[in-house]
Amino acid sequence: MESQGWEPKIVAFLCNWCSYAGADLAGTSRIQYPANVRIIRVPCSGRLNPFFILASLQHGIDGVLVAGCHPGECHYLTGNYSARRKFALLKSLLEYAGLEEGRVQFSWVSASEGVKFAKIIAGATEKIKALGPANKLVKGKFEGALNE
Amino acid sequence: MNEVTKKIREVALKLLQKKKVDLVIGFEKGTLPLRATPCFVRREEEADRLVWNSFCENNLAKYIIRRPERVAIMAKGCDVRAAVELIKENQISREQLVIIGIPCQGMVDRRLVKAELQEREILEVVEKDNELILKGGDFKETLDRNTFLYHSCKTCTHRNPVIYDVLVGDVVEESNVDPYEDVKQFEDQLPEERWEYFSKEFTRCIRCYACRNACPLCYCQECFVDSSSPPWIGKTTNESDTAIFHLMRAFHLAGRCVECGACERACPVGVDIRKLHRKLARDVKERFGYESGVSLEQVTPLATFKPDDPEEFILNP
Numbered sequence: 001m002e003s004q005g006w007e008p009k010i011v012a013f014l015c016n017w018c019s020y021a022g023a024d025l026a027g028t029s030r031i032q033y034p035a036n037v038r039i040i041r042v043p044c045s046g047r048l049n050p051f052f053i054l055a056s057l058q059h060g061i062d063g064v065l066v067a068g069c070h071p072g073e074c075h076y077l078t079g080n081y082s083a084r085r086k087f088a089l090l091k092s093l094l095e096y097a098g099l100e101e102g103r104v105q106f107s108w109v110s111a112s113e114g115v116k117f118a119k120i121i122a123g124a125t126e127k128i129k130a131l132g133p134a135n136k137l138v139k140g141k142f143e144g145a146l147n148e
Numbered sequence: 149m150n151e152v153t154k155k156i157r158e159v160a161l162k163l164l165q166k167k168k169v170d171l172v173i174g175f176e177k178g179t180l181p182l183r184a185t186p187c188f189v190r191r192e193e194e195a196d197r198l199v200w201n202s203f204c205e206n207n208l209a210k211y212i213i214r215r216p217e218r219v220a221i222m223a224k225g226c227d228v229r230a231a232v233e234l235i236k237e238n239q240i241s242r243e244q245l246v247i248i249g250i251p252c253q254g255m256v257d258r259r260l261v262k263a264e265l266q267e268r269e270i271l272e273v274v275e276k277d278n279e280l281i282l283k284g285g286d287f288k289e290t291l292d293r294n295t296f297l298y299h300s301c302k303t304c305t306h307r308n309p310v311i312y313d314v315l316v317g318d319v320v321e322e323s324n325v326d327p328y329e330d331v332k333q334f335e336d337q338l339p340e341e342r343w344e345y346f347s348k349e350f351t352r353c354i355r356c357y358a359c360r361n362a363c364p365l366c367y368c369q370e371c372f373v374d375s376s377s378p379p380w381i382g383k384t385t386n387e388s389d390t391a392i393f394h395l396m397r398a399f400h401l402a403g404r405c406v407e408c409g410a411c412e413r414a415c416p417v418g419v420d421i422r423k424l425h426r427k428l429a430r431d432v433k434e435r436f437g438y439e440s441g442v443s444l445e446q447v448t449p450l451a452t453f454k455p456d457d458p459e460e461f462i463l464n465p
Binding site for chain 1: 334335339340341342343344345346347372380381382386388389391392395396398399402403424427428431432435436449450453454455457458459461462463464
């Protein structure tokens with residue numbers, strides 16, 4: 001761990017129709033959750049290009065969370081089904097290559113699940129705190145060495 | 149000349165004479181020993197250039213992508229699997245393609261042979277049954293070809309073409325090896341060990357893209373590595389960029405890679421690329437019950453879904 005006061009940076013990609021609304025509900029209901037998360041709204045979990053996840057990690061983000069509508073509830077009917085196949089393989093590939101389990105996580109959050117959203121953020125933050133700062137795939141680390 | 153070569157030339161000649169195809173893609177003798185070179189036959193008198201030996205290692209399906217003319221292709225098991233995927237992805241139509249299927253005994257890894265001979269210069273190779281007779285200036289050695297096969301050929305489970313129009317040579321027995329044995333062993337290592345292994349592999353990469361250029365299924369007109377808007381990935385040989393290049397290339401081939409090993413054979417620095425591809429191939433097989441390149445009907449796994457796909461990886465507090 002770098003320093004005592006280290007707090008992880010987490011990026012959450014939330015689908016516009018369910019998970020983002022879920023986060024909104026958590027906010028309007030004044031549910032407390034860790035401030036480590038930076039939310040990026042995407043039209044659908046199916047919109048998520050795996051490059052977004054890798055780019056986050058490359059830029060020094062410590063954890064990535066992706067959330068979309070529950071299966072069967074996609075605004076575009078099947079976006080999250082396609083996303084589910086994609087994510088299953090991506091997660092498995094990244095962990096196979098040696099990325100810690102828990103750096104990249106996926107979940108379903110509906111518009112009514114404000115409490116669940118807060119729980120997920122709290123859980124993910126705790127997990128990533130335990131893992132420590134991301135050091136794999138981070139580009140800055142190597143660039144620094146080149147600039148010297 | 150072996151029987152298969154003779155037969156291939158006959159078939160090619162007949163196809164060209166009857167104007168069934170405009171082009172036959174096959175192999176000819178390479179300019180160096182232990183090599184065969186892809187060869188494009190358009191005229192009848194050129195059919196005699198075609199050969200079949202233990203060094204026909206390229207995946208010729210690479211050359212049928214978006215061809216306008218009618219084309220015949222000399223195809224081993226893996227070439228046919230790649231062709232099947234290309235047909236499914238509308239890169240060529242089945243009607244314009246004549247597959248000259250050849251059951252394959254595996255191709256010989258010339259790097260292994262050269263290492264065995266301690267880099268003594270080989271001037272001539274003669275193949276007899278399962279023997280490779282290598283002649284040099286001051287030596288003559290006989291090796292058993294089956295011990296010098298490519299790793300991709302040793303783990304191959306589709307030596308016979310899955311579809312074909314003409315079959316040349318006798319059907320060979322499919323091996324019942326577990327193709328993913330080493331992937332399983334690798335998975336048992338600790339994440340840190342696995343990361344270290346891949347980091348070492350990726351730092352050797354010089355980003356020449358030979359793997360991509362040799363791959364029959366890497367046919368995007370603009371590859372993500374070439375795109376500058378958006379710049380998906382840095383163009384340096386920085387460890388992070390090369391790692392993401394390999395991870396994403398593997399990911400783009402998930403459920404499409406036919407495990408022919410063309411990428412690894414093309415790699416000038418010997419990066420263990422297939423270890424990523426085969427992990428995904430195994431995942432796809434286990435999760436979605438799909439094996440690439442074996443059926444023209446089954447839909448590519450990432451182009452479809454089932455409502456009850458496994459989702460044990462989804463976080464649910």
